[in-house]
Amino acid sequence: MAFLEIPPPKIHAICTIRRVYPIVFLPPSSRLQLSVGQASTPKARAFSSLSRHFKSMESSQPPLSSSHLDPTSNSDSGDKLGPHLTVTQKEQLKVESQVADIYRCLVGVPLHRQSLVLELRREKHIEYLTKGLNQLGHTFQVLDAKFASSSLAQFDPHTNCIVQYHDLNALILLCFSRPWLCYWILHSYSLLGEAVDSELEGRVVDFLSRCQDKEGGYAGGPGQMPHLATTYAAVNTLVTLGTESALSSINRKGMHNFLLSMKESLGGFRMHQLGEIDARSCYCAISVASLLNILDAELVRGVGEYIASCQTYEGGIGGEPHSEAHGGYTFCGLAAMILIDEVEKLDLPCLINWVASRQGIELGFQGRANKLVDGCYSFWQGAALALTQKLAPLAKEVSEEQSSIRATRDYSDLGIEFMRRCNQTGPLFHHLALQQYIILCSQILEGGFRDKPDKYRDYYHTCYCLSGLSICQYSCMRDGDLRPSTSDVLGPYSNLLEQVHPLYNVVLDKFYTAHKFFSRSSF
Numbered sequence: 001m002a003f004l005e006i007p008p009p010k011i012h013a014i015c016t017i018r019r020v021y022p023i024v025f026l027p028p029s030s031r032l033q034l035s036v037g038q039a040s041t042p043k044a045r046a047f048s049s050l051s052r053h054f055k056s057m058e059s060s061q062p063p064l065s066s067s068h069l070d071p072t073s074n075s076d077s078g079d080k081l082g083p084h085l086t087v088t089q090k091e092q093l094k095v096e097s098q099v100a101d102i103y104r105c106l107v108g109v110p111l112h113r114q115s116l117v118l119e120l121r122r123e124k125h126i127e128y129l130t131k132g133l134n135q136l137g138h139t140f141q142v143l144d145a146k147f148a149s150s151s152l153a154q155f156d157p158h159t160n161c162i163v164q165y166h167d168l169n170a171l172i173l174l175c176f177s178r179p180w181l182c183y184w185i186l187h188s189y190s191l192l193g194e195a196v197d198s199e200l201e202g203r204v205v206d207f208l209s210r211c212q213d214k215e216g217g218y219a220g221g222p223g224q225m226p227h228l229a230t231t232y233a234a235v236n237t238l239v240t241l242g243t244e245s246a247l248s249s250i251n252r253k254g255m256h257n258f259l260l261s262m263k264e265s266l267g268g269f270r271m272h273q274l275g276e277i278d279a280r281s282c283y284c285a286i287s288v289a290s291l292l293n294i295l296d297a298e299l300v301r302g303v304g305e306y307i308a309s310c311q312t313y314e315g316g317i318g319g320e321p322h323s324e325a326h327g328g329y330t331f332c333g334l335a336a337m338i339l340i341d342e343v344e345k346l347d348l349p350c351l352i353n354w355v356a357s358r359q360g361i362e363l364g365f366q367g368r369a370n371k372l373v374d375g376c377y378s379f380w381q382g383a384a385l386a387l388t389q390k391l392a393p394l395a396k397e398v399s400e401e402q403s404s405i406r407a408t409r410d411y412s413d414l415g416i417e418f419m420r421r422c423n424q425t426g427p428l429f430h431h432l433a434l435q436q437y438i439i440l441c442s443q444i445l446e447g448g449f450r451d452k453p454d455k456y457r458d459y460y461h462t463c464y465c466l467s468g469l470s471i472c473q474y475s476c477m478r479d480g481d482l483r484p485s486t487s488d489v490l491g492p493y494s495n496l497l498e499q500v501h502p503l504y505n506v507v508l509d510k511f512y513t514a515h516k517f518f519s520r521s522s523f
């Protein structure tokens with residue numbers, strides 16, 4: 001077959017596929033594409049795909065899909081993929097083909113040029129983020145629901161309704177609230193090692209103070225109802241700013257009352273008054289309480305049992321009991337369990353097995369079985385596995401004695417203690433392969449990151465692709481290591497980002513500052 005003529009060892013040299021993957025990544029659909037391609041020799045084909053790739057990355061516009069791979073196309077060429085394939089199967093083949101095209105670009109590229117191709121475009125990302133920050137500067141008006149959505153969705157100007165969205169996760173979970181935009185942009189900025197000036201910092205603190213409900217908690221905008229997800233975003237933003245005025249602007253007593261008022265009799269938390277209860281709302285509540293040093297037995301009661309009841313037969317965690325396992329909820333459930341020190345209630349080996357199996361042939365993660373790869377799961381799934389590296393390999397039984405200790409348990413140092421633990425194993429995912437997906441398939445050369453080839457960049461994916469990249473880079477750290485070794489950072493070492501605290505997804509140094517600040521006083 002023609003595709004076999006492409007020499008495989010070059011890709012192998014960039015990313016040694018050790019565990020799940022074959023020596024070289026060439027998915028079956030690449031055979032199809034090569035067989036209908038124009039170029040006549042393997043080298044010519046590799047170079048024509050190289051230039052197509054660069055063109056599409058440079059324009060930052062999604063490349064047009066070729067009609068024979070368009071899953072919605074009913075033309076007879078669509079049948080070349082097989083007349084009996086479902087829409088999802090066709091979409092999967094299309095993604096595999098696009099990703100294969102991108103990776104094939106590296107075939108024959110000399111090592112010193114590979115490093116260029118794998119470079120993190122820091123300046124461009126900062127430029128893209130700064131554009132968003134400047135909008136924040138304009139008193140946040142431009143980031144109201146209608147405007148904020150421009151990076152995620154298109155609005156019909158007549159009805160003011162969403163007519164098209166680019167990422168359902170971002171859309172349904174985050175509701176375009178402005179604290180989320182603050183968090184995505186400022187956290188990305190801090191991962192890149194950038195600080196904001198004091199004028200902008202003051203505006204952000206002032207704006208978030210206006211989102212803070214007088215009874216506690218944060219809303220998506222001034223005068224709106226407080227919500228756990230926006231509360232999480234606002235608190236993480238203020239911790240990321242890390243100044244005295246940012247940290248002291250949080251009403252911790254009010255926050256404790258708000259979290260208690262969201263608590264439901266069986267242990268879970270409601271997202272907002274009369275809102276839904278799920279693993280995500282539990283994580284938001286627990287993460288915020290832990291960061292602010294207001295976590296106590298009253299807030300923790302029943303959370304472990306609720307989250308354990310969301311773990312499915314597959315091993316991952318679903319939103320609610322009996323829902324499908326999903327990477328987003330798996331991260332939330334696992335992180336919350338660690339923060340309340342009840343991780344033994346989960347079937348950990350089964351969870352690890354499920355998450356590790358979500359890293360696919362494209363080298364990135366999917367969110368759930370039989371769905372498409374997406375750059376944002378680099379964090380949700382990657383961080384879940386990074387968390388398990390620090391846990392004892394097997395779940396332990398809880399004794400009666402241990403559960404009685406819980407009633408008087410001090411939760412204030414769990415985030416610190418967790419980072420002191422050494423890794424029990426090496427990474428349980430392919431950390432170099434994932435970096436390859438993030439840099440080559442999600443990174444936009446003009447700045448920002450996207451879900452996958454053929455999608456637009458947005459701040460949500462920029463935040464979670466960078467967070468996932470940081471998780472990968474630091475996943476091999478051993479006791480006493482100050483920085484990751486060069487062999488664990490794909491591309492030039494200048495790609496190295498700041499380290500994140502995987503339980504909260506804030507930069508580690510910012511976490512330490514906040515921890516010290518909130519340890520000083522009780523609320």
Ligand SMILES: CC(C)=CCC/C(C)=C/CC/C(C)=C/COP(=O)(O)OP(=O)(O)O
Pocket residue numbers: 167168169173229232280283284326327328329332366367368371372374380
């Ligand atoms: C802290 C916090 C708010 C965490 C959120 C965690 C998170 C990302 C959850 C995902 C939930 C969900 C319903 C995804 C399905 O989207 P989809 O069907 O568009 O995507 P898929 O095909 O990849 O499953």
Ligand SMILES: [Zn+2]
Pocket residue numbers: 167169374375376377451461
């Ligand atoms: Zn996504």
